[in-house]
Amino acid sequence: xxxSSINVPSAGPVAxxxxxxxxxxxxxxxxxxxxxxxxATVVLVSVMLVVELWIGSALPRHKFGFGFFITRVWDxxxxxxxxxxxxxxxxxxxxxxxxLAVPLGIGAAIFLxxxxxxxxxxxxxxxxxxxxxVPSVIYGLLGVFIVxxxxxxxxxxxxxxxxxxxxxxxxxxxxxxxxxAGIVLAIMVIPYIISVSRxxxxxxxxxxxxxxxxxxxxxxxxxxxxxxxxxxxxxMGSIFLALARALGETMAVTMVIGxxxxxxxxxxxxxxxxxAVIANEFTExxxxxxxxxxxxxxxxxxxxxxxxxxxxxxMMLLTTQRGSGMGxx
Amino acid sequence: xxxxxxxLGGLVLAQNALLINGAGATFPSPIYSKWFDExxxxxxxxxxxxxxxxxxxxxxxxxGTVDFGASDGPMNDEQIAAYKTKNGSGILHFPTVLGAVVPxxxxxxxxxxxxxxxxxxxxxxxxxxxxxxxxxxxxxNKGVSLPANDIVVIHRSDGSGTTYIWxxxxxxxxxxxxxxxxxxxxxxxPVGLGGKGNEGVTGLIKQTPNAIGxxxxxxxxxxxxxxxxxxxxxxxxxxxxxxxxxxxxxxxxKTMPEDFRVSITNATGKNAYPIAxxxxxxxxERFKDTAKRDAMKSFLKWAITDGxxxxxxxxxxxxxxxxxxxxxxxxSKVQ
Numbered sequence: 001x002x003x004s005s006i007n008v009p010s011a012g013p014v015a016x017x018x019x020x021x022x023x024x025x026x027x028x029x030x031x032x033x034x035x036x037x038x039x040a041t042v043v044l045v046s047v048m049l050v051v052e053l054w055i056g057s058a059l060p061r062h063k064f065g066f067g068f069f070i071t072r073v074w075d076x077x078x079x080x081x082x083x084x085x086x087x088x089x090x091x092x093x094x095x096x097x098x099x100l101a102v103p104l105g106i107g108a109a110i111f112l113x114x115x116x117x118x119x120x121x122x123x124x125x126x127x128x129x130x131x132x133x134v135p136s137v138i139y140g141l142l143g144v145f146i147v148x149x150x151x152x153x154x155x156x157x158x159x160x161x162x163x164x165x166x167x168x169x170x171x172x173x174x175x176x177x178x179x180x181a182g183i184v185l186a187i188m189v190i191p192y193i194i195s196v197s198r199x200x201x202x203x204x205x206x207x208x209x210x211x212x213x214x215x216x217x218x219x220x221x222x223x224x225x226x227x228x229x230x231x232x233x234x235x236m237g238s239i240f241l242a243l244a245r246a247l248g249e250t251m252a253v254t255m256v257i258g259x260x261x262x263x264x265x266x267x268x269x270x271x272x273x274x275x276a277v278i279a280n281e282f283t284e285x286x287x288x289x290x291x292x293x294x295x296x297x298x299x300x301x302x303x304x305x306x307x308x309x310x311x312x313x314x315m316m317l318l319t320t321q322r323g324s325g326m327g328x329x
Numbered sequence: 330x331x332x333x334x335x336x337l338g339g340l341v342l343a344q345n346a347l348l349i350n351g352a353g354a355t356f357p358s359p360i361y362s363k364w365f366d367e368x369x370x371x372x373x374x375x376x377x378x379x380x381x382x383x384x385x386x387x388x389x390x391x392x393g394t395v396d397f398g399a400s401d402g403p404m405n406d407e408q409i410a411a412y413k414t415k416n417g418s419g420i421l422h423f424p425t426v427l428g429a430v431v432p433x434x435x436x437x438x439x440x441x442x443x444x445x446x447x448x449x450x451x452x453x454x455x456x457x458x459x460x461x462x463x464x465x466x467x468x469x470n471k472g473v474s475l476p477a478n479d480i481v482v483i484h485r486s487d488g489s490g491t492t493y494i495w496x497x498x499x500x501x502x503x504x505x506x507x508x509x510x511x512x513x514x515x516x517x518x519p520v521g522l523g524g525k526g527n528e529g530v531t532g533l534i535k536q537t538p539n540a541i542g543x544x545x546x547x548x549x550x551x552x553x554x555x556x557x558x559x560x561x562x563x564x565x566x567x568x569x570x571x572x573x574x575x576x577x578x579x580x581x582x583k584t585m586p587e588d589f590r591v592s593i594t595n596a597t598g599k600n601a602y603p604i605a606x607x608x609x610x611x612x613x614e615r616f617k618d619t620a621k622r623d624a625m626k627s628f629l630k631w632a633i634t635d636g637x638x639x640x641x642x643x644x645x646x647x648x649x650x651x652x653x654x655x656x657x658x659x660x661s662k663v664q
Contacts, residue, residue: 075517076488077510144532152537174481174537176522259486259523270522276486280525283382284488284514286408291388 057296081293085261089271094246096182105193113201132191140255143184148175167265176258179267189242200234250275274301352379353386353399374624398611401490403590418615424607427646429546431556443557444469447502456520483542486523488514494606498594547644561603569602574646577601582651
């Protein structure tokens, strides 16, 4: 869905003086045109996607207008459709996932890149890359057979007994719900955060560390105060990737979220996400309005991803200006 | 060279062999695959079937991207009208086999089969009956000690013919359900958790104490999932099996309309299981390609007569004789 990138300073046009023909002969221009075309297809596909979703969702856009975003009902029989519970579910599960995955993932990446001996770091990285390649239905099954029973029998009662005064941890413990979906998503996105963050940390120049150590800082101080801030942009990139995956994940979420369009402050409550409802109902959607409403949900998910990525990038821009001001090299 | 020409010629000939494409319901897909395979062996006509779901099947046959469709719920009048405006002629429904939906549950301490009245099932799914020891459930299960626990209601999250049959039944036995929820392959459920597919529903029920849900009879039979009996319109508690499902269809024969679009939930008949349904092939009234038409007609004839011999091994219920006779007459409408 969304794209995240690690900023690499571009080489820039260096061949200003040479003629077009000579550059063409050298292959520079050909390479430029070809790679430009490749880059353009990505944009083209995104644009086509939006146009298709826009055209496909004409019926409910005209019928419900902006009300589509704030209506709680999803009734295929009465053809009354609102996206609010699905937007809510998508955001809550992604938030829970990132809340759990970001500290864990970045912590693990720091250990692997800075503290662990190479003999340990490389094999561990191999396993982490392996985890990133596991199909999501496997994570869903893991959720159904392991996470759900553990949640229902232990974690949810424990949370209720200790933090039950918070509205977040109230209501019956079914095992399925926002919290479980968030945890399964966290397990799924952690490998992305670790993998990308570790690479970024490893590519921080050696001089930075040596300079910090020379100034008398400890190993941990040089890691936390110099290396990590230096790699901040890249680490944020890994979080975007994780966010995008969490927002768009379908199979694993639908298996553990409970598939009930509800809005509840309790994380124990069953919910529903945009991707899950599309996957569940698309094949059997009979009426034109019903089908178009599902397509409009797709458009909403696209918008949501777009906005969240934009906000995250803005946040990054603001924090890097204030901080070290250095991107990753 | 000659060999090459012969080989190429063979390929061309093979490609000329008749190929018919269909798409639709997933529920009858195992028996359809078996039928199409046997029919191919006997007649050389190849029929491809994609189990993409009833809704998609109706859409595809209306758009003309497949030669025939298949659906667990009959097309409604609007859909038939849409088909007519698009294709200039009508579409016919042919029942092929029968399926049923059964209530299944997981109540700690209760091992025997429970009896469900229509009032209990609709009350539970409307959220009005929320405890297992509610009098509406207990009255039909004397001697069973039902716990005072909250009922966890489970339904299908994916659009499904199973849900269509289940909600069609609830609509018939409870006017409130009909007004507030209605029938369809996906509905706005008043209560409950959704599981994806029969396996998702079963998984949730197995893992959640005090849960109730519904699955296809075939799925329950093949996976040895215990299920309850349901009170039919003759006030008998019937446990679903192939015979009681076929009897439900036989009970509906007298009132069956000419186009076979009939719901047989809550059917009359002493031993009729009340939550059952036909599944239909959707065949265009007019084929442009006469060879396809003839092949389709001979397939239909074969499927509802000789083909019925194979259905019970796959846990589908057979069509009653009366329906087969009626259908054999209707096949001539395909032109």
